Amino acid sequence: MNLNIDFKEKFESRHIAPDQEATTQMLSQIGVDSLDELIQQTVPAQIRLKEPLNLPAAKSEFDYLNDLRQAASKNKVFKSFIGKGYYDNITPPVILRNIFENPGWYTQYTPYQAEISQGRLQALLNFQTMVIDLTGMEIANASLLDEGTAAAEAMFMQYSLRKNQKANVFFVSEDIFPQTIDILRTRSAPYGIELLVGSHETVELDDRMFGAIVQYPSGKGIVYNYSDFASKAHALNIKLTVVADILSLTVLTPPGEWGADIVVGSTQRFGIPMGFGGPHAAFFATKDEYKRSMPGRIIGVTVDSSGNYALRMALQTREQHIRRDKATSNICTAQALLAIMAGMYAAYHGPKGLGNIAGRIHGLASLLASSLEELEYKQLNLTFFDTIRFDLGNLTGPIHAEAINNLCNFDFNGSEVCISLDETTSIEDVKTIVRFFAKVKGRNLNELNFEDLILGVSSRIPAELERSSTFLTHPVFNDHHSEHEMLRYIKSLEAKDLSLCHSMIPLGSCTMKLNATTEMIPVTWAEFSKIHPFAPTDQVGGYMQILSELNDWLSEITGFAAMSLQPNSGAQGEYAGLMVIRAYHADRNDHHRNIVLIPSSAHGTNPASAAMAGMKVVVVKCDENGNIDVEDLKTKAVQHKDDLSCLMVTYPSTHGVFEESIIEICEVIHENGGQVYMDGANMNAQVGLTSPASIGADVCHLNLHKTFCIPHGGGGPGMGPIGVAKHLVPFLPGHTVVDINNDHSIPAVSAAPWGSASILLISHAYIAMMGAEGLTNATKYAILNANYIKSRLEDHYPVLYSGSMGRCAHEMILDCRSFKSAGVEVTDIAKRLMDYGFHAPTVSFPVAGTLMVEPTESEPKHELDRFCDAMIAIRAEIEEVLTGSADKHNNILKNAPHTSAVVTADNWDKEYSRQRAAFPLPYIAERKFWPSIGRVNETHGDRTLICSCPPIEAYSELEA
Incomplete structure (x- = not known):
C-alpha cells in the first residue's frame, strides 16, 4: 500500500490559515474558479514577476531552531563593560515571561481604540510617570525609538521653538556618545543647522545659538555640574537638552532641578536586553509649556461616558497624519512594548530597589577604581557614576589581551580605557578585572588587601549632585514588589486589552498577521540578547550570518x-x-x-x-x-x-x-x-x-x-x-x-x-520557514481573504475603490459617509464593533468617514465570517437609525461600547435590551470580550491634561 506520506512538516500551513475546503468556498463566493484566476484579475500582468523568488528551501520549525542554534553558537557572550549607552541587566522573570514572551502583550495594536486598550495605556502612563519623577521634568511622552534619535528630536524641537529665527547654531558637547553626535549630523543637515562640537567648559555661548546638548554623566563617565552652564544658556535664550542615564538619576540630582529644558535618554537599563542594539525605549521629557511641540505619543487621563477614570492618547492634533508636512516629527511607531517593560521594572523594584541597584553599581565602580589606583594606574575620572577611565600608557596591548582572555569587553580609545559597570556586575567580576590588571604589572591580587579596599569604598559623586528629592512615590511603584503581586498586576492590565489572542484585528495598512511562537523564541536566547552592539566583530559571527542572509533574502524579495x-x-x-x-x-x-x-x-x-x-x-x-x-x-x-x-x-x-x-x-x-x-x-x-x-x-x-x-x-x-x-x-x-x-x-x-537587531531574527525566521513558495502563497491568500470580505460586505457597505476587474488588493475601504445624515459616525461603528469582540478597522484613513479593512493571510474563513457577520449586524442597527425606528442620539451605536458594569447595573434605561447590547450575535457568548470602560471623553483629557499617574485621592475629582 502506498502510504503517501508528507515527510516534511510545512510551516506554511501553520501561517496561512484557510485550508483547501475553505479556499474553494471563498473562491466560489468571490466568483472565480481558482486562486490564480483571482490573482490574474487583481495584479496587473505587466508588473507580475516572470520567475519565482530565488530563496532557500523552506525549513520546518524544528529544523529552523536547530540550525539557528548553530548560528547562535558563533556569537561569543563576553561580559560587557563597553557602556556607551548599552548595559547588561537582569530582566525580572515575571516580566520576561508575562510581558516580553506573552502574545497577550506583544500582539496588541497601537492604542487608538482606548476602550479596549486600558491595560497598555495604564502601563504607558506608568512609564511616563517614572520618567517625569526621575528626570524632574513636568511632562513626558510614551517612548521614542532610541537615545540618539531622541536627542535629534530634542534638537529639532529646540529649533522650532527658537525666538531668534536667525539663530541656526546648535552646541553639542564633545562628551556625548559618538553615535548620538552622528545622528545629530544627519538630522541637522537638511535644515542648515550648524553643529558646534566642543567643550561645555570653554565654549563661548552667543545669540547665534538656539540650543545646546550635554550628557549626564558624560560619555566618558564624568559627573559634571552643569548648573552654571544652564544659567549662561538661559540668559541668552538658549534651550538646554540633557541626555541622561536614567538609572543614575536615582542617585544624581535630576536635570529638571538644575536647569534642563528637555531631558532624553534610553530606558534600556530597566530590564531590557542589549540585543545587539535593540529594541529599546527612549524617553523624552520636557516642560509643560512645550507639550504641543513634543514629538511622539502622550498618554493622558480623562473620563469615560459614565464619568469613570479612563486613559487615551492625548493631543492627537500634533500627529503627522493630521499636520503632514507641517508636523514637528514623522514619528509613527514608538517602542511601547519595551516602555511597558521598563515601567514594570520600576514598579517591581520601586524607588528603594532602584536606588539599591544604582548604589551597588556605583559602589563596585568605586571599588574597582580604588583597586586600580592602588596598582598605580592613572585614573582620569575624578567623579563618576558607573564608568571609570584610566590612562594605560604603553600597557594597552597587554591589558586588552588579558581582557579577551578573561572574556571581558572594554572600551579602548588609544591609551585610554573606559570600563562601565552594570546591574549584572558582581564583586567577583571586579576581582577578576583587578587580578589581570595586577598581573600585567607583575603584581598579585593578594597584595592589595582587597577586603580593606571594600571597607574603604566611598562615593565618587560630588556632594552637591547627590539626589535629595523623592521619586516614584505613587502606589503603583510601591505595591507590587513580590512576584505574586506583580504577576497579578500584569495580568489585571492584560485582561483589559484586546489582542490577536482574542480575535482578528482587521486594520487596513497595518497588517496584523500571525507572530508565530517559533519566530519569537530566539529573541530571548542569551547568544542574541546579551550581545553589545559595539562588541568586536570576531565575537558576533552568528549575528553577521543572520544579517547577511536577511539582507540577501530581502534584496531578492x-x-x-x-x-x-x-x-x-x-x-x-x-x-x-x-x-x-x-x-x-x-x-x-x-x-x-x-x-x-x-x-x-x-x-x-x-x-x-x-x-x-x-x-x-x-x-x-x-x-x-x-x-x-x-x-x-x-x-x-x-x-x-x-x-x-x-x-x-x-x-x-x-x-x-x-x-x-x-x-x-x-x-x-x-x-x-x-x-x-x-x-x-x-x-x-x-x-x-x-x-x-x-x-x-x-x-x-x-x-x-x-x-x-x-x-x-x-x-x-x-x-x-x-x-x-x-x-x-x-x-x-x-x-x-x-x-x-x-x-x-x-x-x-x-x-x-x-x-533593533535582535528582532530581525523574527523576520529571518519567517522567511526561512516560509520559503519562496510559502511567501508567495501568503500574498495570494492575503488577496483572497480581502476579496472574500469584500464580496460578503459590498452589498451592505459600498466599497470605495477597486481595480479594473472589480478586485481589491489586500485591503479595501468601506464607505460609511452616507450614514452621517442620520447622525451615525464611523466612530460609532468602531465602538460598536467592540461589543462584538473586534477591534475596529482603520478609521477615517485615507478617506474621512470610511473604514479600511485588511484581514491578512493568517485568518481562517470562520474568523472572517465572524467579522463579516458582525459588520452586517451593525449595518442593520444603522438602518434602524436611518429609518427612524431608533433614536438619532440615543441608540445602540451611540451608547457603545457597553461595559459589564453598565449591562449588569440595577438601572437600565435603554430602548434596547441588555442581551442585544452585550450579546448581539449567538457566537459572542462563547468568547465575550468586555471593554473595561465606556466611550472615552476625547476633549476632557485635552482640556485638563494629566499625563502622569494621578494620586488616588484625585480619582474622585476626575469623575466629578
Whole structure:
C-alpha cells in the first residue's frame, strides 16, 4: 500500500490559515474558479514577476531552531563593560515571561481604540510617570525609538521653538556618545543647522545659538555640574537638552532641578536586553509649556461616558497624519512594548530597589577604581557614576589581551580605557578585572588587601549632585514588589486589552498577521540578547550570518541590490530613503533637487518625512477612482523637472488598489530627473508576485512589523529597513563606531549599526520557514481573504475603490459617509464593533468617514465570517437609525461600547435590551470580550491634561 506520506512538516500551513475546503468556498463566493484566476484579475500582468523568488528551501520549525542554534553558537557572550549607552541587566522573570514572551502583550495594536486598550495605556502612563519623577521634568511622552534619535528630536524641537529665527547654531558637547553626535549630523543637515562640537567648559555661548546638548554623566563617565552652564544658556535664550542615564538619576540630582529644558535618554537599563542594539525605549521629557511641540505619543487621563477614570492618547492634533508636512516629527511607531517593560521594572523594584541597584553599581565602580589606583594606574575620572577611565600608557596591548582572555569587553580609545559597570556586575567580576590588571604589572591580587579596599569604598559623586528629592512615590511603584503581586498586576492590565489572542484585528495598512511562537523564541536566547552592539566583530559571527542572509533574502524579495537594516521604524525608513536620495543628488552636484511629489492619498508620515529631509512637498491629485491622476503627475513633474528630487508612492495604493499606470508613473519621474521612493507599507500584497524594483522604484522601505511578522507590541517595536537600486548603494547609512560605511554613506539614522537587531531574527525566521513558495502563497491568500470580505460586505457597505476587474488588493475601504445624515459616525461603528469582540478597522484613513479593512493571510474563513457577520449586524442597527425606528442620539451605536458594569447595573434605561447590547450575535457568548470602560471623553483629557499617574485621592475629582 502506498502510504503517501508528507515527510516534511510545512510551516506554511501553520501561517496561512484557510485550508483547501475553505479556499474553494471563498473562491466560489468571490466568483472565480481558482486562486490564480483571482490573482490574474487583481495584479496587473505587466508588473507580475516572470520567475519565482530565488530563496532557500523552506525549513520546518524544528529544523529552523536547530540550525539557528548553530548560528547562535558563533556569537561569543563576553561580559560587557563597553557602556556607551548599552548595559547588561537582569530582566525580572515575571516580566520576561508575562510581558516580553506573552502574545497577550506583544500582539496588541497601537492604542487608538482606548476602550479596549486600558491595560497598555495604564502601563504607558506608568512609564511616563517614572520618567517625569526621575528626570524632574513636568511632562513626558510614551517612548521614542532610541537615545540618539531622541536627542535629534530634542534638537529639532529646540529649533522650532527658537525666538531668534536667525539663530541656526546648535552646541553639542564633545562628551556625548559618538553615535548620538552622528545622528545629530544627519538630522541637522537638511535644515542648515550648524553643529558646534566642543567643550561645555570653554565654549563661548552667543545669540547665534538656539540650543545646546550635554550628557549626564558624560560619555566618558564624568559627573559634571552643569548648573552654571544652564544659567549662561538661559540668559541668552538658549534651550538646554540633557541626555541622561536614567538609572543614575536615582542617585544624581535630576536635570529638571538644575536647569534642563528637555531631558532624553534610553530606558534600556530597566530590564531590557542589549540585543545587539535593540529594541529599546527612549524617553523624552520636557516642560509643560512645550507639550504641543513634543514629538511622539502622550498618554493622558480623562473620563469615560459614565464619568469613570479612563486613559487615551492625548493631543492627537500634533500627529503627522493630521499636520503632514507641517508636523514637528514623522514619528509613527514608538517602542511601547519595551516602555511597558521598563515601567514594570520600576514598579517591581520601586524607588528603594532602584536606588539599591544604582548604589551597588556605583559602589563596585568605586571599588574597582580604588583597586586600580592602588596598582598605580592613572585614573582620569575624578567623579563618576558607573564608568571609570584610566590612562594605560604603553600597557594597552597587554591589558586588552588579558581582557579577551578573561572574556571581558572594554572600551579602548588609544591609551585610554573606559570600563562601565552594570546591574549584572558582581564583586567577583571586579576581582577578576583587578587580578589581570595586577598581573600585567607583575603584581598579585593578594597584595592589595582587597577586603580593606571594600571597607574603604566611598562615593565618587560630588556632594552637591547627590539626589535629595523623592521619586516614584505613587502606589503603583510601591505595591507590587513580590512576584505574586506583580504577576497579578500584569495580568489585571492584560485582561483589559484586546489582542490577536482574542480575535482578528482587521486594520487596513497595518497588517496584523500571525507572530508565530517559533519566530519569537530566539529573541530571548542569551547568544542574541546579551550581545553589545559595539562588541568586536570576531565575537558576533552568528549575528553577521543572520544579517547577511536577511539582507540577501530581502534584496531578492524587493529586487534591489542591497538593504540597510539600520532604520528602526517605518517612518525612519522613509526618512533614511529620502536622505539617501538627497545624498545621491548632491553627489551629482544636483543640490537644488528638493521637490518631492506626493499623492494626496499618502500616509501622513510621507510628507512629514519629506519635510525632515529638507524637501518641499508638491501634492499630486488622485482621480475619482482613488488612483494617482497621471496627467496631473506629468504636469507637475515637467513643471518641476529642474528641481525634482523624487516621487513618494505607496503600492498597492493607500486605497487598496494595484494601479495599472504604476510603470508609466515611475517612467515619468525618471524622465524628469527624479527618483522613485516606494512606501513599503503594502508589501503584503507584493511579495512573490511583483516587486518594487521590477515596478521601477529606486528605493523602498519595508515595515518588518507588518509584512515580515515582527509584532506591533501595543505600538512598537517596528523596523523599517530600506532596499535600494545599485546606484544608491554607496549612500546607505553608515556608523561612526562600527565600520559599516560605503563610499558615500550618509551618517547614521539610528543609534545602533543594525537598528533593533535582535528582532530581525523574527523576520529571518519567517522567511526561512516560509520559503519562496510559502511567501508567495501568503500574498495570494492575503488577496483572497480581502476579496472574500469584500464580496460578503459590498452589498451592505459600498466599497470605495477597486481595480479594473472589480478586485481589491489586500485591503479595501468601506464607505460609511452616507450614514452621517442620520447622525451615525464611523466612530460609532468602531465602538460598536467592540461589543462584538473586534477591534475596529482603520478609521477615517485615507478617506474621512470610511473604514479600511485588511484581514491578512493568517485568518481562517470562520474568523472572517465572524467579522463579516458582525459588520452586517451593525449595518442593520444603522438602518434602524436611518429609518427612524431608533433614536438619532440615543441608540445602540451611540451608547457603545457597553461595559459589564453598565449591562449588569440595577438601572437600565435603554430602548434596547441588555442581551442585544452585550450579546448581539449567538457566537459572542462563547468568547465575550468586555471593554473595561465606556466611550472615552476625547476633549476632557485635552482640556485638563494629566499625563502622569494621578494620586488616588484625585480619582474622585476626575469623575466629578
